[in-house]
Amino acid sequence: MELVRIYECLCDATRLRILHLLTEGPLCVCHFQTILQEPQVKISKHLGYLKARGMVEVRREGTWRVYSLVTDKSRELTGNLACLQDCAQEEPQFRSDLERLRKVQARVGDRSPACCGRGKKLAPMIHRRTARPSPRTRNPTAQT
Amino acid sequence: MELVRIYECLCDATRLRILHLLTEGPLCVCHFQTILQEPQVKISKHLGYLKARGMVEVRREGTWRVYSLVTDKSRELTGNLACLQDCAQEEPQFRSDLERLRKVQARVGDRSPACCGRGKKLAPMIHRRTARPSPRTRNPTAQT
């Protein structure tokens, strides 16, 4: 049952937070770190878990990996994501994640030179306001 | 996060089937056995799991235990059950469960003398068409 697969992805708080953020648009790992405030390994692993189950897909942007929700979602997945989205409005955790997401978006939208806030190098500068599909950046290939 | 708790309940096929059936109305363990065609231990354990997480409640009816969805559901739970209900229409597994449920309901609705089909004793005869809240049976008490 595909449904079970979906629910397996949803039964962990970190993954829920990740998916919730992804419904707002693609995001790279370092942004997840900033927003979720969780160690890199943890985030990377959960993203891997989600990818392995076909919930998300990746695209490289220079050094970054930009994750997004899988494009062709099943009926079940669409429904459950909508449901999650709905539930998320109450959970304070999700709300604060969203706030932090807005900040990151603002920073990045301004083309300020930080990916993870480290503000060191800048690379292709592709971190636009994550909501838009970002027309064409540098290397639209690669995925799995 | 309560959401996680909910999803934990949903990420097992047997539990999904159980919950799906319960959205149609209360059901006793022996009927679950008949419908799901799974061993008693398995069903009983999963029902216990669901009860421990506050998704279902029990009521005794003589020798039987009649399980039902918890009466006051959270917004999240309501939403997810609705979503499940929606997804269930496609899954053949759920559909055949439903068919078997109808048969059981028919049998029981006719007041035929079987709980598990064994047709031995009959007891208070409370197994009415499970869909209706069953106004008042014998022992509306008991729960945990």
Place this chain on the structure above:
DNA sequence: CACATATATTCTCCTTGAAGCATATACCGG
């Protein structure tokens, strides 16, 4: 090339939970 950054992978430790057998418990009819 050496280095720094972004991210993934490996390995280990530990907990949860699923399955199944055997057994316990509760209730019923006689």
Place this chain on the structure above:
DNA sequence: CCGGTATATGCTTCAAGGAGAATATATGTG
């Protein structure tokens, strides 16, 4: 009280998966 039915629980085995430290890999910079 006895035997039988309905259901739960204890125990064991086993696999999945979560956390974290250390390390590997890839890529861009000078």
